[in-house]
Amino acid sequence: MTVHATPRLLVSVALALAAALFLAHLADASPAPASAGTARLAELAGDVRAADGHRYDARDDTGRTMDAAQITQSPDGTYLAVYHTLLADGRFHAAVATSADLRHWHRRHDFGPGTHQASLAADGRGGYVLAYEKDPRNHIAVRAYPGEAALFAGRAAHAFDAPRTLSRCAEGTPSISAVRGDTIELTGHYRADCGTDRQLRATLTAFRDWHAVPDRRLDRALRAWGNSGNLGDRAPVELDGQRMLFVEGQRWRGDFGSWRSYAYDPVSGRADRIDISTHGGSRAFANPSATLLTDPRGRPSLLVSVFIPAEGAAPAEAGQLVYWRKL
Structure with a gap:
C-alpha cells in the first residue's frame, strides 16, 4: 500500500529532524x-567575590590600561x-610590566605600534619567548629574549613573523602552549573566510619552520554552547595534573556583551561554561587566562585575568580584571 505524505505530516517530520539535529549539536x-579539572577551574574562577585579592580596571603606573593582560611569575x-x-x-601597543603585589604595575617596555594580544612564556633556559598579533596584515609574531634584561630593553635574540596560511585576512591572538628546546607550540585564531575567527594550533621550529592547522575540535566544543560569533583568545592552565584551556566564545558576532568564558578539556573534546560572578554583576568576559603562582602572601594560588567589555560591565568594573584564589 502506498502512503502519500500530507503537508502536515511533512512539517512534523521536518520539525522532528530539526529538533534532533539541534540536540545532537548541543550534545557536547x-x-x-x-x-574534574574543568570543574575545579570553574569553581576557582567562578566567583570574584570569594577571591583572596582582586583589582578591577587594572592599569600600569603610567595610567595605561592593561587590556588582555597575561600574567606569569619570574623565579625571583x-x-x-x-x-x-x-x-x-x-x-x-603591547607592553611588559612588573609588580610585587599583583595590584600595582610598573611598565618596563613598549613593543611598539601595531602589537597586541601578547603571550609570554619562560623558555626553560633563563630566557623568555614572546608572541603577539602584529599589524598591518595581522599575523602572529614571535620573539625570543635571553633574559629579563633583554626583555625589558626589547632586545630580541631571535625574531619570526609567521606567514598567514589559513586566512588571507588575519591570524592572531597567539598563546604559547609550550617551549620544548627549539620548538615552540602555540595556539591562535584565523579569520575563516575573512569573516569569523576560528581556532588554530601551530608549531615554530628553530625560528624558521612554521606549521599551522585549524583546531576544529575546539571550535565544535565552543559552538556546542551556542557561540555563533568569534572564537578567540585562549590560554593553557593545569590543575591537579590535568591540562586544559581557558577560552572565550562569542554568542553573536559583533556583540561584545555576549563574550563568555569556558574551560575546555582536550581529552574529552568538551567544554564547560564558567559563569563568573563579580561584585557588581558584570556579564561579559573576554581574553581569559589563568596562571598557577605564589600569591603576595606566599601561598600557592590560581590567578585569573579577564577583560570586561564596557557592553557587559557593571558600573566601575569595565576593563581588565585580575583576581586570585588560594589553592
Missing part, C-alpha cells in the same frame, strides 16, 4: 562537567604581565 554541552617571585593598550595614535 552536557550539564555533567567535561572533566616578581610578577610579569604582558598586555596591550589603544593609544592616541589609534594603534594598539
Whole structure:
C-alpha cells in the first residue's frame, strides 16, 4: 500500500529532524562537567567575590590600561604581565610590566605600534619567548629574549613573523602552549573566510619552520554552547595534573556583551561554561587566562585575568580584571 505524505505530516517530520539535529549539536554541552579539572577551574574562577585579592580596571603606573593582560611569575617571585593598550595614535601597543603585589604595575617596555594580544612564556633556559598579533596584515609574531634584561630593553635574540596560511585576512591572538628546546607550540585564531575567527594550533621550529592547522575540535566544543560569533583568545592552565584551556566564545558576532568564558578539556573534546560572578554583576568576559603562582602572601594560588567589555560591565568594573584564589 502506498502512503502519500500530507503537508502536515511533512512539517512534523521536518520539525522532528530539526529538533534532533539541534540536540545532537548541543550534545557536547552536557550539564555533567567535561572533566574534574574543568570543574575545579570553574569553581576557582567562578566567583570574584570569594577571591583572596582582586583589582578591577587594572592599569600600569603610567595610567595605561592593561587590556588582555597575561600574567606569569619570574623565579625571583616578581610578577610579569604582558598586555596591550589603544593609544592616541589609534594603534594598539603591547607592553611588559612588573609588580610585587599583583595590584600595582610598573611598565618596563613598549613593543611598539601595531602589537597586541601578547603571550609570554619562560623558555626553560633563563630566557623568555614572546608572541603577539602584529599589524598591518595581522599575523602572529614571535620573539625570543635571553633574559629579563633583554626583555625589558626589547632586545630580541631571535625574531619570526609567521606567514598567514589559513586566512588571507588575519591570524592572531597567539598563546604559547609550550617551549620544548627549539620548538615552540602555540595556539591562535584565523579569520575563516575573512569573516569569523576560528581556532588554530601551530608549531615554530628553530625560528624558521612554521606549521599551522585549524583546531576544529575546539571550535565544535565552543559552538556546542551556542557561540555563533568569534572564537578567540585562549590560554593553557593545569590543575591537579590535568591540562586544559581557558577560552572565550562569542554568542553573536559583533556583540561584545555576549563574550563568555569556558574551560575546555582536550581529552574529552568538551567544554564547560564558567559563569563568573563579580561584585557588581558584570556579564561579559573576554581574553581569559589563568596562571598557577605564589600569591603576595606566599601561598600557592590560581590567578585569573579577564577583560570586561564596557557592553557587559557593571558600573566601575569595565576593563581588565585580575583576581586570585588560594589553592
